[in-house]
Amino acid sequence: MLQIQNLHASVEGRSILKGVNLxxxxxxxHAIMGPNGAGKSTxxxxxxxxxxxxxxxxxxxxxxxxxxxxxxxxxxxxxIFLAFQYPVEIPxxxxxxxxxxxxxxxxxxKGLEPLDSAELMSLLREKxxxxxxxxxxxxxxxxxxxxGGERKRAEIFQMAILDPKLVIMDETDSGLDIDALxxxxxxxxxxxxxxxxxxxxxxxxxxxxxxxxxxxxILMDGRIVRSGDASLAIELEEKGYDLLISQA
Amino acid sequence: MESIVQEQLSLxxxxxxxxxxxxxxxxxxxxxxxxxxxxxxxxxxxxxxxxFTDQSLKEDWKYTPLDFLRRRWQVKPFEExxxxxxxxxxxxxxxxPIPLHEETPALRSFPEPRSPWEALAVGAPTHRHYTLxxxxxxxxxxxxxxxxxxxxxxxxxxxxxxxxVWLCLSGTGFSLLRLHFHVGREGRLRLYIPDRLENQxxxxxxxxxxxxxxxxxxxxxxxxxxxGWKRSExxxxxGGTGARAYLHxxxxxxxxxxxxxxxxxEHLAPHTxxxxxxxxxxxxxxxxxxxxxxxxHRLAQKTNAYQSHxxxxxxxxxxAYSRPQLEIFADDVRCTHGVTTGFLQGEMLFxxxxxxxxxxxxxxxxxxxxxxxxxxxxxSPSLQSWASEEIRRNIQS
Ligand SMILES: Nc1ncnc2c1ncn2[C@@H]1O[C@H](COP(=O)(O)OP(=O)(O)O)[C@@H](O)[C@H]1O
Ligand SMILES: [Mg+2]
Numbered sequence: 001m002l003q004i005q006n007l008h009a010s011v012e013g014r015s016i017l018k019g020v021n022l023x024x025x026x027x028x029x030h031a032i033m034g035p036n037g038a039g040k041s042t043x044x045x046x047x048x049x050x051x052x053x054x055x056x057x058x059x060x061x062x063x064x065x066x067x068x069x070x071x072x073x074x075x076x077x078x079x080i081f082l083a084f085q086y087p088v089e090i091p092x093x094x095x096x097x098x099x100x101x102x103x104x105x106x107x108x109x110k111g112l113e114p115l116d117s118a119e120l121m122s123l124l125r126e127k128x129x130x131x132x133x134x135x136x137x138x139x140x141x142x143x144x145x146x147x148g149g150e151r152k153r154a155e156i157f158q159m160a161i162l163d164p165k166l167v168i169m170d171e172t173d174s175g176l177d178i179d180a181l182x183x184x185x186x187x188x189x190x191x192x193x194x195x196x197x198x199x200x201x202x203x204x205x206x207x208x209x210x211x212x213x214x215x216x217x218i219l220m221d222g223r224i225v226r227s228g229d230a231s232l233a234i235e236l237e238e239k240g241y242d243l244l245i246s247q248a
Numbered sequence: 249m250e251s252i253v254q255e256q257l258s259l260x261x262x263x264x265x266x267x268x269x270x271x272x273x274x275x276x277x278x279x280x281x282x283x284x285x286x287x288x289x290x291x292x293x294x295x296x297x298x299x300f301t302d303q304s305l306k307e308d309w310k311y312t313p314l315d316f317l318r319r320r321w322q323v324k325p326f327e328e329x330x331x332x333x334x335x336x337x338x339x340x341x342x343x344x345p346i347p348l349h350e351e352t353p354a355l356r357s358f359p360e361p362r363s364p365w366e367a368l369a370v371g372a373p374t375h376r377h378y379t380l381x382x383x384x385x386x387x388x389x390x391x392x393x394x395x396x397x398x399x400x401x402x403x404x405x406x407x408x409x410x411x412x413v414w415l416c417l418s419g420t421g422f423s424l425l426r427l428h429f430h431v432g433r434e435g436r437l438r439l440y441i442p443d444r445l446e447n448q449x450x451x452x453x454x455x456x457x458x459x460x461x462x463x464x465x466x467x468x469x470x471x472x473x474x475x476g477w478k479r480s481e482x483x484x485x486x487g488g489t490g491a492r493a494y495l496h497x498x499x500x501x502x503x504x505x506x507x508x509x510x511x512x513x514e515h516l517a518p519h520t521x522x523x524x525x526x527x528x529x530x531x532x533x534x535x536x537x538x539x540x541x542x543x544x545h546r547l548a549q550k551t552n553a554y555q556s557h558x559x560x561x562x563x564x565x566x567x568a569y570s571r572p573q574l575e576i577f578a579d580d581v582r583c584t585h586g587v588t589t590g591f592l593q594g595e596m597l598f599x600x601x602x603x604x605x606x607x608x609x610x611x612x613x614x615x616x617x618x619x620x621x622x623x624x625x626x627x628s629p630s631l632q633s634w635a636s637e638e639i640r641r642n643i644q645s
Contacts, residue, residue: 092617
């Protein structure tokens, strides 16, 4: 589904990613772990087409298409979804208005008619219940005044609505208390299908207890330095990055 | 197509011409005694040309294009029309202007003119004076036939009354509207100015002053879609203890449009409160100016005064100036002000696009949302929808 080959990227002339290779197949869950500043969010930004990042080498294919040539909205239509590490507040745009626009843009890209209001509302209510979000949350402005936990749940809620093929979660677990983490993990597990893949970016082993990864990668200084199965995350938890890498 | 041949004057000649016809058009016969005194004191010296020479006036008009002075305007009074909003019809009740010889609180508190414009506008050939005694809605709708239409209007809101005033202008030409209101003890006035200036031959100049007695409240809602030239001057005096003023402005300034807001709120008594909330969305070649002043008298302790003005530019060729000014002479005062000017935040745009919303639509949504911050404060849902629809229709994607 996703193939990243020898990806090099820089920000403001500074080289951040230094040859990332990664292959993700449908149905898989990959965890990318690494210390602060390793380049995890940079990778997510490049996969979703954020401005300001320069790819200097390498390529990224998504279902055979050259992802780097596509606009952010086209990538979304193709099925890529990023749960942001820091979702931005958008005062004046209600959650309903936002999701209606997003969903209808997806439908239009598929050649479908826009949803009518009743269909939209029943979909939104169903998914909000899955994330245990209060009903009034739909009429509030996007992320405005949301607590840390609400913000992260709102991201997963959006994912549930847009039904993507590849989900990238950038530190969705950070700042969540254990109850919120369980809600998020349950929702993600409920959305695991043989057609859908997940890339979980995280610092901590904790979330991986609830969402079992098939593959764990360690990203340090712009490169994947080790990959392994779920036991690698446990080993990392016990030894820490430095020891783990020096032993490699 | 009717074509108007405009005689071109220099700015100074134009100012002199306008001064002269505003003076000549004044009908001393119909001026209430109190106003006649103001006028006779001030209007002899009033001379629009002073804008180009008087230092403090120059400062006030620094960012405002005055090219329209070049035209040889003729005075032609407004035609009174029915309000352009069907939702105002339901409420329509004839509120009769009061006879000019009757003294009213608004006539008594009519402030001495501070600028030549004010001095000249006071003597406009058309006058309306109202007293709103109970909970009433007054809608004033005027049409300008393409020339200079000056009007002076005073409104007295009786103590405890809870009233609405709607001001709607249409047509083309230069409309000069001098409005003064007085709100009695514990009274409340909501002033709505939904204002669409359709093209470059529309010039609206609102000169609004108000005096608030104890515990009186004023809310103003100035919603502007400007392809023409507009200046909105609002000067309020919170004269009684506990008086409150909430001023709102949302302006969508389109290409070649000009919106100029000059606000002054004077806190003259203790425990008074004011808030100025203004947003301008400025499109290519549009221009927006905001001068927001807060004055706190040394006796106005325990005062809260807030001001927020943001301008969002949709193109590099859009221009916005903001000039907040605080003059605070009391020490127990809470006062905040914030002014920002800038372009759309890349983070917001990216967030919407990353969810599949095409760039053009995403921008439209964010531009509209920027003005929504003010529009959602408008108490009339019908006016909210009018404003949102106008803005959506006019956003150039
Ligand atoms: N937009 C940006 N501008 C400047 N530097 C950036 C930007 N994004 C990331 N960086 C830098 O790139 C490096 C990697 O950052 P990031 O990808 O956020 O790391 P991680 O998510 O792994 O903590 C850091 O040194 C960070 O300062
Ligand atoms: Mg990060």
